[in-house]
Amino acid sequence: MTEIMYRPEDVGKEVMNSHGKLSKIRKYHLTEQEKVEARNKWVEEIKHVNKRTVKKAGTHFFNPYRRGIYYYQIYSMFLLGANQWHSLSKIIDKMEVIMSRTTCKSNGVHMTIWEKFRGKSSRDSAIRCKDFVGRIQENMGFFQRLNKLHPTGYKLMQVHASVDMKRITKKGFVNGCYFYRLSTHDSMDLALPIRDYSRFKFPRHERKYVNYKFIGKIITMDKVISEGKVDALSQV
Numbered sequence: 001m002t003e004i005m006y007r008p009e010d011v012g013k014e015v016m017n018s019h020g021k022l023s024k025i026r027k028y029h030l031t032e033q034e035k036v037e038a039r040n041k042w043v044e045e046i047k048h049v050n051k052r053t054v055k056k057a058g059t060h061f062f063n064p065y066r067r068g069i070y071y072y073q074i075y076s077m078f079l080l081g082a083n084q085w086h087s088l089s090k091i092i093d094k095m096e097v098i099m100s101r102t103t104c105k106s107n108g109v110h111m112t113i114w115e116k117f118r119g120k121s122s123r124d125s126a127i128r129c130k131d132f133v134g135r136i137q138e139n140m141g142f143f144q145r146l147n148k149l150h151p152t153g154y155k156l157m158q159v160h161a162s163v164d165m166k167r168i169t170k171k172g173f174v175n176g177c178y179f180y181r182l183s184t185h186d187s188m189d190l191a192l193p194i195r196d197y198s199r200f201k202f203p204r205h206e207r208k209y210v211n212y213k214f215i216g217k218i219i220t221m222d223k224v225i226s227e228g229k230v231d232a233l234s235q236v
Contacts, residue, residue, distance in 0.1 A: 005148035064155035
């Protein structure tokens with residue numbers, strides 16, 4: 001198994017990044033105390049959720065993120081059903097329902113947190129300007145990131161979970177249709193994300209495989225690449 005280089009005890013240390021510059025390792029994990037607090041809040045959050053929905057996620061899982069867009073994306077997939085594939089559009093619809101229940105005040109205007117998120121402008125420094133759908137998809141990629149310096153999905157792995165992605169070719173959708181799955185596992189070692197392209201035909205201009213930094217499993221029409229290595233042929 002490929003070693004996940006991020007270690008909680010290294011937070012704050014200076015390392016040489018890929019650009020040859022010194023960079024401090026940021027904190028991407030939950031401390032033991034933070035785990036306890038997050039789990040207690042989660043138990044309170046889901047006390048009225050259908051027991052079958054809770055059971056699907058297993059006993060190890062709780063939402064490791066503070067209330068914010070990451071939290072609501074994970075919460076939406078949990079409510080739709082853990083360990084099941086859900087279309088991006090269904091996840092967004094569920095997010096809208098959940099986030100529309102809470103109001104806030106922004107620039108003197110009362111609105112729901114969904115309205116605030118949806119109306120948020122792209123950063124001026126952003127390489128690509130993304131609408132709210134693009135930002136949600138970008139976050140799904142963050143959940144899958146377990147590389148050395150910026151493992152934004154490390155907290156999910158701590159609760160024995162991962163976010164899997166499936167991309168399917170569909171007429172009328174140039175970039176394909178996306179599906180996501182909140183997967184839960186019995187241990188941290190098994191909580192590695194999957195990118196499934198087995199039903200997607202790559203356009204000529206697009207790179208077919210994810211780069212070597214991806215830690216997880218990539219499935220294509222002809223190969224299964226686990227943690228950057230070709231393991232076996234696959235006809236799935």
